[in-house]
Structures are given as C-alpha cells and as structure tokens.
Amino acid sequence: MPRRLEPYLPQPIRKRLIKGPPDTAEGQWLRAVMDPDTRRAFESLGPASLDVAEVSGDLWAEMPWASRTQLDFPQFDLCQPPAELPGPFDLVICEQVLEHVPDPLTAVDTLRRMCKPDGHVYVSTPFLVRLHEWPGDYWRFTPDGMRLLLRSQGLEPLWVRSWGNRSVVVANFDNWVPHLAGSSLRNEPNLPVSVWALARPAA
DSSP states (O other), X not given: OOGGGGGGSOHHHHHHOBOSOTTSOSSBGGGTTHHHHHHHHHHHTOGGGOEEEEESOOTTTTSOOSEEEEEOTTTSOSSSOOSSOOOOEEEEEEESOGGGOSOHHHHHHHHHXXXXXXXXXXXXXEOSSOOOOSSOOOOOOOHHHHHHHHHHTTEEEEEXXXXXXXXXXXXXXXXXXXXXXXXXXXXXXXXOSEEEEEEEEOO
C-alpha cells in the first residue's frame, strides 16, 4: 500500500498495516501461502519426535517439538559460528535470514553442520520485496537459485516452493500488509514474493 494513500484508508485498515520487520508479524499477505504450507510440512515430520533449532524468530515455538533451541540472528552468526556448534538437530529452521548474511554459502554450510545426517533443514527467503536492513540486506534467491545454493553446501532439496503475484508485490511497497479478506492468493510463478525449501544432508 503506497504510504501516500494511508490517510485516505478507513481507520480499521490503517490500524492493521504492519510496519515492523517482515519476520516479526504473523498474518501477512506475503506469508499467507508459505506459512500454512510450512506448517503442513512440519506436521508431516512428526514434531513430537524432533529436536529443533530455530535460527531467529519464534514463529514455530508453539509446535509440540520434543525440544526447541532458539538461536537469535545476528547474535548467532551463521557466517562466523562458534567452534562448537549447537546440536546436531533433527530439524534446523532458518526463516528470512539468508538475505541478511554477507556470506550465504558459509551460512548454509553452518545449517548443514547443525543438522543430523538424517535430519532436515528448512529455509525461507523473500524475493520481490523492498530492501529491509537487518543489519544489512544483501541477497535474493530465485527458486532455481535456492536449489543451487543448498546443493552447493551438501544439502539436497526435497522441494523448493514459491508464491506471489503482482497485487501482493505492489501492496507491500511501503508497509508489510496483512492478508485481508479478498486479497488474492493466485500464484504468478514469475512474480514470487516468498521462496521456501526443505532439504536433507546429501548422502
């Protein structure tokens, strides 16, 4: 929603505009397809049996994991990790972080090393969204680029998915807007706003 139009919006809609970083708010139109899909993927893994690490954000803290470790970015530096890494974990979740690291190759290598040989790594990144420093904003990955990135560091994608359309791209020019009734969930594959993937360490 262009900021110049905000004063003309009804107050209930103005109050629902999300102005914080894109990984801190739920219910965003940007995440309206990705989040439910991710939840189904995690549920299919049997969360009650999984020891999980979530790198930044706590969106999945409420799931019934066997155990969960919170690792806050940028304090936990995927590019310069401690000599003794936490884990290994059954599932390593890294949402909306890889675009902010100066060296995504090293970051993905760290995620793989935190994962058990038979475990999973989940990553998500934005694509057609405005820059948002945290502390910097360096990269965007297409679905094919995400596959190459994961494979380059010894992770084999089980799948890579994306979603977006021209309406959601334009709507988020100035604010992270919520998914309101009537907001289109039609997918235009050439206009993704979100890219997400589930991978396993390569044999």
